[in-house]
Amino acid sequence: MSLLQFGNITCIPSFHNRLQFAREVRKAFSEMLPDVVAVELPDVYTSDILQGIARLPRLSLLCISQKDSSYSYIPVFPNDSMIEGLRLARENNLPLALIDLAVENYSPAYEAFAPPDDQAIEHIGLEAYYETVLPYLKPAANGSPEQKREEHMAARLHHLSGKYQRILLICGLFHWEPIKALLKQNKRVLHPHQLEGISSPFLAKLGPKARHTLLEEIPYLVLHYDIARRFGLVYQRQVLLRKLLLEAREAPALADESYTLREILNILRYAARLAVSDKRVSPDLYNLLLACKQTLGDDYTLEVMDRALAYPYEDDEKIPEIEFDPNSEQFKLGSRSITLQRRLPPPISLPDNNQDWIKLKIVRKKQEHLPEGYMPFWFFFGFYSHVPEDLILEGFIERLGDKLASQQTATETRVQEFSGSLLDGLALRETIRNYHSGKLYVKEERSRLAQIGAWVLIFDEDLNELTYPWMMSLSAEHHNESDIAFYASNPALHPVTREIIRAKYGAMLAIKPALPNEAKIGWDALDVHEELRKEQLVRLAIQLSPRPGILYLAQIPPEGYFYSMASSLGKTLYHLPLNKISERHLKRIQRFHLLSRKEVRKNADDFI
Structure with a gap:
């Protein structure tokens, strides 16, 4: 006989608040079509729990006052297996039975162990998973509240067995074996409920910060599980994780980036390997965010995290609200701090001594509120570059020579x-x-590649004055920097803060080593008709390059006569197609920031 069956009872032993077990309930319900659904909850709370179920997909806690002024709570969440069972019973007009015993000041106490990842159920099935966990499920002590609860539930199930043909039972993993043993012994003991405190239980809604704190699953997955069950769609965790990453790359804050599908798939593969190292079948949120951070950086990781933790259902019902204060790390009921204790045991696991979440440092860039129409007039009188961007640019043009060498066959x-x-x-x-x-x-x-002394970078073939009105030449600040001349967008139109503005290059000329003062590029050398801008940069590169090689990075090669011009001056012009460089890398180089004062460099990284 199956480990999950006894007589006419089919059990779904569960870790509470775990989405995979809610899915197993749906699967068992559709296969067996039960006559009644029984769950490990006290019947004295039936009306409150059903009220919470009627509120779904909005999240609720059934709060029960205890003698020490704290509250125990029963979560009414879509990802809980017992709540799923009760929802299915209501939707199919089936009787439901809440068979647990209400115990005063109840506090779950089980020996900690590291259970296998419940995502393994997808591959081996619930029964094999339960069989794997079974050796770690220690029986309750004699006379303990757990033993009384199990005796009470066994007696209720015995009564239901005589009344219904097919019973679907949903309870915690720890309880099924003791309940089976009591049913075999035909031991039936009903205990009286112990109602706690003076106050009646009440239903509370959750504030935005409390939602992901109490859900114990990635809220994004819970949201899409509820959508899938409502509209008869297939829930696939891996597909949803991919969807989450793809949605994050479309965030307005990342509009200047170009994350490719290949990079998204690399994150998923990396997260899967991290999951294996953590002895998991599927990546959890920590694995996913760590993979994002180490692959695409903090900005993208923050967008993924914000979407993963969002549970967007608005809850304007006039019932008490519980919120979480991250500063005090306490829950608030109105303005009052409260202590919450789970009435249902969470998934039992060993404490995380590695403190992985502390190691995962994701820096959210600061934002400064700017008045509408703010204009940084300081820009017209002078500015400073952002040093990290200078280093990135210098490194990029140096590596272009290596890229060119790998493309050349001469x-x-x-x-x-x-x-x-x-x-x-x-x-x-x-x-x-x-x-x-x-x-x-x-x-x-x-x-035979000549040593490169000038780099012409054409990011946009259409260098019109409307898009790129700003032309400028800047001298190197030290011997390791290049002299540059460029056409760019107007940075005054894109303020980041009052002292930081942003622009993007349309095209650029970089010369290294820096030119002597008498040979510096003047503004008038750049002031040509917009249709001649590319040609002018190439002409300046050929004339001024201190070395015999000129690299032209653009999608379209330069006109043939420029090769002859370079040759006549003893120089060589090389073309490197723009598509040889990743689009995201190009956008990173193309974007740059300007600072109002040199002192702003100290804190610019907080905003850029």
Whole structure:
């Protein structure tokens, strides 16, 4: 006989508030079509719990006053297996039975253990999962509240067995074996309820911060599970995690980024490997956020986290509200701090000694409220660059030379006698020619790429004055920097704070080493018709490059006569297609910030 069955009773032993067990209830309900649904809840709270179920998908807590002025609570959430069972019974007009015993000042006490990830049920089934967990489910002590509850539930089930043919029971994993043993012994003991406190139980709604604190599942998944059950859709956790990541990349705050589907899939693969290292089947929220942070950085991770923790159902019903204060780490009922104790045991697990969440530091950039129409007039009198962006730009243009070398096939070959290394391979022709000497010859291939001294970066082929009205040349601040000249958008129209503004390059010329003062590029050299801007940058690069190589990064190659012009001056012009660089990387280079004062550099990272 199945471990999950006894007589006409089919049990779904569950960890409370875990979505996978709610799904198992739906599966069992559709397969067996029960005559009654029995759950591990006291019947004295039936009307309050049903009121909470009627409020779903809005979240509720049934709060029960205790003698020590704290509250025990029963969560009425879509992801709880017992609540799912009661919802199904109501939706199908079936009788329901709340068979548990109300115990005064009840506090769950079970020996901690590390259960397997409940997502394993998807692969091995509920019964195999239960069989795996069974050795860790220790029986309750004699005379304990747990034992009284189990005796009470067994007696209620015995009564239901004589009345109905098919009973679906939903209870905690710890209770099913003791209840089965009591049913086998035909032991029936009904205990009186112990009603706690003087105040009546009350239903409370949850504030936004309390929702994800108490849900114990990723709120985004709970939301979509409820949507799926309402509209008959298929719930697939992995598909939803992918959907979450794709939605986050469309956030307005990330409009300047271009995260690709490949990068999203890399996050999912990385999160899956992190889950395996944590002995999990599917990634939890920590695994997912860590993968996001280490793959695409804090800004994207914050967008994922905000969406993952959001449970957007508005709750304007006039009932008490419980909110969580992250500063005091206390729950608030109105203005009063309260202590909440779970009446139903949470998933039992060992404490996390690694404090992983403390290690996951995600920095949210500060924001400054600006008045409508704010104009940073300081920009017209001088500004400073943002040093990290300077370093990124310098590193980028240096690496472009390596990228170009990997794309070039033009090489010179040097042949020499073999002396211990094959270098780039056997020089077959020379070896045959000297066959009589018995010597081997090898070849060494060297790139003929000229050393780069000027870089022309064309981010946008249409350099019209409306989009890129600002033209400027800037001198290097030190010997490791380049002189640059560029066409860019108007940064005054895009303030980040009162002292930080943002713009993007349309095209740029970088020259390194920096030019002597008498050869610096003047503003008048850039002031040409918009249709000639690209050509002017190439012309300046050829004329001013301190080294023989000029790199032209653009989607369209330069006009042929520029190659001749460069050659006539003893220089070489190289074209590197723009699509050889990732779009996201290009956007990162194209975007830049300006600061009003040098001192602003100290705190600019807080906003950029």
